[in-house]
Amino acid sequence: MDLKINGANHQVDVPDDMPLLWVIRDVLGMTGTKFGCGIAQCGACTVHVDGIAIRSCQLPVGTVGGRAITTIEGIGDTSAGAKIQKAWIELEVIQCGYCQPGQIMSAAALLAANPQPDDDAIDAAMAGNLCRCGTYVRIREGIKHAARA
Numbered sequence: 001m002d003l004k005i006n007g008a009n010h011q012v013d014v015p016d017d018m019p020l021l022w023v024i025r026d027v028l029g030m031t032g033t034k035f036g037c038g039i040a041q042c043g044a045c046t047v048h049v050d051g052i053a054i055r056s057c058q059l060p061v062g063t064v065g066g067r068a069i070t071t072i073e074g075i076g077d078t079s080a081g082a083k084i085q086k087a088w089i090e091l092e093v094i095q096c097g098y099c100q101p102g103q104i105m106s107a108a109a110l111l112a113a114n115p116q117p118d119d120d121a122i123d124a125a126m127a128g129n130l131c132r133c134g135t136y137v138r139i140r141e142g143i144k145h146a147a148r149a
């Protein structure tokens with residue numbers, strides 16, 4: 001099957017029902033996207049498919065052939081992603097870091113769709129991304145910081 005990830009084409013020989021997360025990490029070796037719960041509950045595995053933030057741990061790879069997949073390795077090449085990453089560094093949003101690729105992917109999708117999100121929009125967009133270090137307040141500030149950039 002042909003996959004387009006971060007603008008590059010990849011050919012993979014995998015079962016159609018293998019979760020996209022497995023293909024990204026274990027077959028293609030792109031380990032920025034994290035495994036957390038495996039049941040679409042934590043957001044650690046968030047990637048973009050055609051610009052939409054999606055949980056890759058429950059997404060069969062057979063459903064995304066020919067679609068534009070973006071991972072944390074490529075999000076900095078987008079306008080919204082670059083702003084989010086810069087804000088994350090400037091505000092030192094990250095603690096342990098494990099959840100943060102997923103947080104950044106959800107935040108970048110929000111900012112691309114809504115360049116000036118209010119608190120309610122931020123909370124709604126980020127509700128599916130859990131952080132055991134409790135960085136939620138800095139994540140919200142980081143998104144606002146990026147929106148002002």
Ligand code: FES
Nearest residue numbers: 036037038043057
């Ligand atoms: S690992 Fe996919 S949502 Fe938790």
Ligand code: FES
Nearest residue numbers: 096097131132133
């Ligand atoms: S920064 Fe540690 S889980 Fe979020």
